Amino acid sequence: MIAVLQRVRHAKVEVAGRVTGAIDQGLLMLVCAEPGDTPAQAEKLIQKALKLRIFSDAAGKMNLSVQDVGGGLLIVSQFTLAADCTSGNRPSFTGAAGAEQGRLLYEHCLNFAKSQHTVVQCGEFGADMQVSLLNDGPVTIPLRIL
Numbered sequence: 001m002i003a004v005l006q007r008v009r010h011a012k013v014e015v016a017g018r019v020t021g022a023i024d025q026g027l028l029m030l031v032c033a034e035p036g037d038t039p040a041q042a043e044k045l046i047q048k049a050l051k052l053r054i055f056s057d058a059a060g061k062m063n064l065s066v067q068d069v070g071g072g073l074l075i076v077s078q079f080t081l082a083a084d085c086t087s088g089n090r091p092s093f094t095g096a097a098g099a100e101q102g103r104l105l106y107e108h109c110l111n112f113a114k115s116q117h118t119v120v121q122c123g124e125f126g127a128d129m130q131v132s133l134l135n136d137g138p139v140t141i142p143l144r145i146l
Contacts, residue, residue, distance in 0.1 A: 001032065001037050001045045001145045002031070002034065002081045002142075002143070002144050003030060003031045003045055003142070003143040003145075004029075004030045004078075004140065004141070004142050004143070005027050005028070005029055005054070005140070005141040006027065006030075006135050006141075007026075007027060007055065007137055007138075007139035007140075008026060008027065008134055008135055009024070009134040009135075010022070010023065010024050010133065011023055011131065011132065011134070012131070012132055012133075013074065013121075013124075013131050014129065014132075015123070015124045015128070015129055016127075020121075020122065020124050020129075021074050021075075021076075021121030023072025023119060024072060025069065025071045025072070025136070026069075026071030026072035026074065027049060027066050027071065027072075028131070028133050029073060029075045030076050030077075030078040031045070031076070031081075031106060031109055032077070032078055032080070032082050033097035033105040033106065034082055034095055034097055035095075035097050035098070037101070037105055039105065039112075041145045041146075042109045042112060043108075043112050045109065046109055046113045048143060048145065049066070049073070050066060050073070050113075050116060050117055051065050051067070053065050053068075054066075054139055054141060055068065062139075070119075071119070072119035072120070073113055073117055073119065073120045073121070074120075074123075075106075075109055075110055075121070075122050077123060077126070079093055079096040081096075082095035082096035083095070099126065102125070103125050107125070
């Protein structure tokens with residue numbers, strides 16, 4: 001699975017003008033399933049995101065996790081993370097899992113995250129979403145679980 005984590009001051013996702021998820025301080029987590037990915041990999045991805053020490057402590061060092069600071073987790077599906085741009089100018093998305101597998105793994109990510117963390121919000125799988133955020137730092141971390 002592939003993810004991009006962004007440390008945010010706040011973030012929200014809208015679908016057709018309706019807010020589907022919003023957080024204050026925390027992590028915006030864009031996720032993409034690839035063919036062959038498993039629920040165990042989805043769980044490992046969530047565990048890693050929740051434990052990454054990328055929030056500042058009192059001394060200003062990145063030494064705290066989103067759990068340590070009581071931040072939110074906003075999880076958004078984004079199949080374009082699997083884009084292959086090596087040939088031509090139109091990205092290929094064949095590296096992303098099919099819609100059904102992608103949906104199942106995204107939902108597994110959400111359910112597992114909710115079992116591990118108190119503030120979990122989400123986008124809407126397969127929808128045309130508008131994501132707005134205030135990146136804090138900026139801190140943006142790519143993450144891949146094999």
